[in-house]
Amino acid sequence: MLQLHRSTLIASCLALVACVFLYATLGIAKPLHLWKWTDIVSEGGTAVMAGSWVLFTLSSRPGGLVTRLLAGGLAMIMVGSFADCMDEFFAVSKAARWDHWLEMLVPLGMLVLTCGMYYWRHEQFRLNEHLQKRERLFRDHRAFDRITQLANADYLRRQIRHEQAQCPGRPCALVLLDIDSFHLINREFGQREGDRVLQAVGHMLLLNLRNDDLLCRYAGDRFALLLPDTGVAEAEAVARHLAAMVGQMRHHAKNGRVSISVRHACASADTDADVLLAELGRVLATSAQSAPSTSPGRLEQSGQSAQAAQAAQAAQPTQAIHSAQATQPTQTTQPALTTQPAQVTQSAQAMQPARSAQMPRSAQPVSVAGASA
Amino acid sequence: MIAYRQSNDSFILARHQPALVLDYARSQEIGGEQLLRGTGLTDDEPPAAHVLLAPQQYLQLLANVMRTLASSDTSFLLGQQMLPGHYGALSHALLQAQNLRQALDILCAGHARLCPLLTPRWREEGMQGSTQGAICGGTPSGTDGGTQGGTLSGADGGIQGGVHGGTQDGRGSTRGGMAVLYWTDSFGAPSQLPALVEMHMAAVTAMCRWLGGERLPWRYCLNRSAPSHVEQHEVHLGNDLRFNCQFDAMLIDPAWLDRPWPRGNALASAAALQGVAGEAPELVPSLLTALYDYLLENIRLGPTLEGSAAAFGVSPATFKRHLARHGSHFQAELDQVRAHVAIHLFQVRGYDNEAVAQYLGFHDATNFRRSFKRWTGLVPSLLRDALLRG
Numbered sequence: 001m002l003q004l005h006r007s008t009l010i011a012s013c014l015a016l017v018a019c020v021f022l023y024a025t026l027g028i029a030k031p032l033h034l035w036k037w038t039d040i041v042s043e044g045g046t047a048v049m050a051g052s053w054v055l056f057t058l059s060s061r062p063g064g065l066v067t068r069l070l071a072g073g074l075a076m077i078m079v080g081s082f083a084d085c086m087d088e089f090f091a092v093s094k095a096a097r098w099d100h101w102l103e104m105l106v107p108l109g110m111l112v113l114t115c116g117m118y119y120w121r122h123e124q125f126r127l128n129e130h131l132q133k134r135e136r137l138f139r140d141h142r143a144f145d146r147i148t149q150l151a152n153a154d155y156l157r158r159q160i161r162h163e164q165a166q167c168p169g170r171p172c173a174l175v176l177l178d179i180d181s182f183h184l185i186n187r188e189f190g191q192r193e194g195d196r197v198l199q200a201v202g203h204m205l206l207l208n209l210r211n212d213d214l215l216c217r218y219a220g221d222r223f224a225l226l227l228p229d230t231g232v233a234e235a236e237a238v239a240r241h242l243a244a245m246v247g248q249m250r251h252h253a254k255n256g257r258v259s260i261s262v263r264h265a266c267a268s269a270d271t272d273a274d275v276l277l278a279e280l281g282r283v284l285a286t287s288a289q290s291a292p293s294t295s296p297g298r299l300e301q302s303g304q305s306a307q308a309a310q311a312a313q314a315a316q317p318t319q320a321i322h323s324a325q326a327t328q329p330t331q332t333t334q335p336a337l338t339t340q341p342a343q344v345t346q347s348a349q350a351m352q353p354a355r356s357a358q359m360p361r362s363a364q365p366v367s368v369a370g371a372s373a
Numbered sequence: 374m375i376a377y378r379q380s381n382d383s384f385i386l387a388r389h390q391p392a393l394v395l396d397y398a399r400s401q402e403i404g405g406e407q408l409l410r411g412t413g414l415t416d417d418e419p420p421a422a423h424v425l426l427a428p429q430q431y432l433q434l435l436a437n438v439m440r441t442l443a444s445s446d447t448s449f450l451l452g453q454q455m456l457p458g459h460y461g462a463l464s465h466a467l468l469q470a471q472n473l474r475q476a477l478d479i480l481c482a483g484h485a486r487l488c489p490l491l492t493p494r495w496r497e498e499g500m501q502g503s504t505q506g507a508i509c510g511g512t513p514s515g516t517d518g519g520t521q522g523g524t525l526s527g528a529d530g531g532i533q534g535g536v537h538g539g540t541q542d543g544r545g546s547t548r549g550g551m552a553v554l555y556w557t558d559s560f561g562a563p564s565q566l567p568a569l570v571e572m573h574m575a576a577v578t579a580m581c582r583w584l585g586g587e588r589l590p591w592r593y594c595l596n597r598s599a600p601s602h603v604e605q606h607e608v609h610l611g612n613d614l615r616f617n618c619q620f621d622a623m624l625i626d627p628a629w630l631d632r633p634w635p636r637g638n639a640l641a642s643a644a645a646l647q648g649v650a651g652e653a654p655e656l657v658p659s660l661l662t663a664l665y666d667y668l669l670e671n672i673r674l675g676p677t678l679e680g681s682a683a684a685f686g687v688s689p690a691t692f693k694r695h696l697a698r699h700g701s702h703f704q705a706e707l708d709q710v711r712a713h714v715a716i717h718l719f720q721v722r723g724y725d726n727e728a729v730a731q732y733l734g735f736h737d738a739t740n741f742r743r744s745f746k747r748w749t750g751l752v753p754s755l756l757r758d759a760l761l762r763g
Contacts, residue, residue: 146442153602153604183453183582191400219446219602219605219607219608220449220608277604278607278612281607281608282612285612
């Protein structure tokens with residue numbers, strides 16, 4: 001990042017050198033016993049600190065108005081307090097005004113910095129809109145996954161606890177989504193392609209969520225979705241819709257098309273986060289075992305009907321938990337694989353009105369402006 | 374005299390496992406000087422065919438990658454591509470393995486090339502009251518003999534039923550018993566051991582899932598407390614996880630051992646196995662592996678440092694120094710083997726304290742109880758309850 005701002009850095013250094021030069025030529029050096037060490041340390045320290053803030057700001061931000069204002073303001077503070085510090089080494093005649101002007105840079109810099117902060121606030125609101133579905137209510141930069149830029153399981157657990165503590169009694173649903181046969185995509189197309197699939201699926205899911213929902217990358221190929229103010233039945237509908245949307249994606253790898261499908265499990269998020277997640281994981285594992293697939297990402301529904309009853313049985317003890325197979329009788333009866341994409345399209349279209357009917361609250365897909373990021 | 378390799382002997386082809394690690398690092402867009410520090414590798418290009426790394430350099434490479442990425446899934450993702458790998462004839466043999474049994478046999482026999490850092494050992498336990506479990510991998514051992522086996526065999530069936538009651542899907546569980554694949558450290562990297570175990574378990578899990586065409590219902594026992602990134606274990610390994618066990622093992626119903634694998638090819642795997650011998654010289658086991666096998670074989674004879682050093686053909690002082698280089702000492706290795714044997718007897722044979730004490734040559738159960746607490750931090754009854762709870 002620092003290379004981007006080379007000219008700003010050079011200008012600041014030149015200003016410092018000019019400052020020294022000015023004092024050295026126009027002022028008279030004070031003898032050592034007249035130096036006031038407390039002033040030197042405090043004013044010099046301020047200059048050093050302000051300099052380090054300039055570096056932090058420049059090294060972490062791309063160019064633009066806000067960066068210019070923030071860095072410019074800080075640089076002015078740095079030069080102003082540096083000039084103040086030079087005052088301690090060189091005596092300048094009382095008649096001269098230029099040294100006062102130099103010291104005036106400190107309040108001026110603060111003014112510029114304040115302007116920068118004001119615009120930064122605006123910028124931050126915009127960014128928050130983009131980040132809304134990736135983080136809710138608090139920010140922790142360490143919790144973000146480097147491939148999908150989604151929050152991790154730790155963040156999810158904290159959010160579940162937060163939701164339970166803040167709004168006890170309000171329905172809140174948790175959905176786990178798992179990509180079918182992801183390990184085969186990794187084996188046949190390579191891990192890099194697998195990462196691209198994860199990114200694509202992450203984007204697809206984000207585009208189809210409400211603003212209040214939170215999407216996390218749980219681990220590996222498993223995504224987690226926290227839907228506040230949502231019942232299990234609604235969540236089931238949302239999950240089915242998402243699965244249909246992902247099923248319709250066309251992902252192109254170097255050597256051919258990868259078709260991707262996901263299976264899901266949902267539950268009401270009203271128990272301990274760890275227990276809940278472990279339970280949902282088991283449901284997903286059962287549904288995975290009942291659908292062993294042999295080719296990457298193929299929509300494998302034909303083999304499931306025999307095991308659907310088994311999956312339903314597994315889901316029965318905890319009634320809040322629905323497995324993907326148990327609640328999709330229409331898909332499990334499809335005999336031929338080739339008809340699948342058409343079928344999925346149909347059911348996706350059929351699902352749209354049903355879903356918005358079930359959800360009185362902002363069930364519409366996200367506006368395009370927010371989603372295109 | 375038992376020959377052995379040490380952690381500074383170069384024998385790992387840089388083209389093999391280290392190249393995979395480097396490739397993964399590059400896919401995550403990390404690289405440069407820091408990544409290669411202490412690894413003996415010079416630049417980012419694919420390593421030359423003849424470059425050999427010592428285990429400690431390979432360990433250093435892994436440590437560098439994990440530290441740079443600072444992500445809890447690194448060990449699992451590195452593991453997923455480790456097996457069968459591209460390590461010549463052994464990898465071909467694994468790829469064509471007919472079933473889990475053959476794959477485990479190939480893995481254990483060729484572990485020095487396939488997974489140089491940890492030693493896998495597998496054995497099949499308690500087939501219908503039979504007490505004779507064969508330990509495969511390393512040297513065949515003599516722990517199973519003895520008269521107690523015969524006298525207690527009646528109790529075995531019942532205990533094994535209890536141990537195995539929790540099989541996930543019930544397939545084949547009527548036969549009882551279990552197959553155990555467990556891992557021990559080959560070159561002494563205690564600080565990296567949790568990550569290495571995750572990596573190797575993920576490797577075997579992913580390989581079996583791929584070659585077997587379905588997820589196998591492994592049970593994972595881990596010698597650590599439950600980590601904060603347990604979700605990685607759930608997704609990359611499986612849901613049946615046990616933490617705070619005294620060993621790192623993967624357990625499975627023996628019914629899965631002989632289920633044919635879709636890619637299996639008897640002729641091709643036999644041909645590949647024949648090619649193994651001609652491809653590269655046989656490797657002697659690592660010091661820790663050789664010592665583990667030696668101790669396992671002689672556990673009832675009260676092995677000592679002096680006796681072991683003589684068996685390995687070095688002076689006790691040299692032996693001590695070599696062990697220290699691997700971050701260990703004789704007593705620690707002996708305690709580990711005795712703990713493993715005791716757990717094995719508790720779990721599979723259903724021995725009580727008295728019987729295990731007698732087997733391991735303790736004067737009485739109290740003495741054994743005290744020692745066991747020192748080895749594992751737990752009194753035997755607690756651990757036995759935990760194991761039998763299944």
